[in-house]
Amino acid sequence: MKTKLIASLTVVLALGATAALAATAGENWENHCAKCHGADGKAQTKLGTKLKLKDYSNAAALAKFTDADLTKATADGVKENGKEKMKGYSDKLSADEIAALVKHIRGFAAPAK
Numbered sequence: 001m002k003t004k005l006i007a008s009l010t011v012v013l014a015l016g017a018t019a020a021l022a023a024t025a026g027e028n029w030e031n032h033c034a035k036c037h038g039a040d041g042k043a044q045t046k047l048g049t050k051l052k053l054k055d056y057s058n059a060a061a062l063a064k065f066t067d068a069d070l071t072k073a074t075a076d077g078v079k080e081n082g083k084e085k086m087k088g089y090s091d092k093l094s095a096d097e098i099a100a101l102v103k104h105i106r107g108f109a110a111p112a113k
């Protein structure tokens with residue numbers, strides 16, 4: 001009886017830990033990026049409008065950026081004339097998570113199926 005309870009508790013804890021370690025790109029986007037860039041990547045948020053962010057649902061907006069550029073911007077942040085426009089996320093997100101976010105960003109402009 002007791003062992004069974006402990007066993008199921010262990011499973012619950014293990015699942016919780018895995019989820020905390022590897023959030024999906026969608027979750028990371030929602031938690032870290034959506035308040036500026038918008039849940040749909042269109043940046044139609046208070047901050048997005050104020051900061052004049054690009055509409056990621058428009059493929060042309062990101063056409064001049066390579067995936068490496070997007071990865072670097074997410075990991076190291078964006079600076080203009082030495083002034084930080086966006087902070088980097090390399091301390092919060094793993095390289096895998098950042099790579100998944102870059103795919104997520106490109107996905108906003110994917111033609112509707």
Ligand code: HEC
Binds near residue numbers: 032065085
């Ligand atoms: C506090 C608001 C804010 C948050 C939160 C934020 N960004 Fe940004 N982001 C910006 C600003 C400002 C720029 C610079 C835009 C420019 O130079 O035109 C930018 C630029 C970028 C760029 C470079 C391409 C571009 O649009 O110029 C990428 C890629 C990017 N952000 C991804 C992310 C990701 C991924 C997250 C979440 C992990 C995130 N951002 C969170 C404000 C934010």
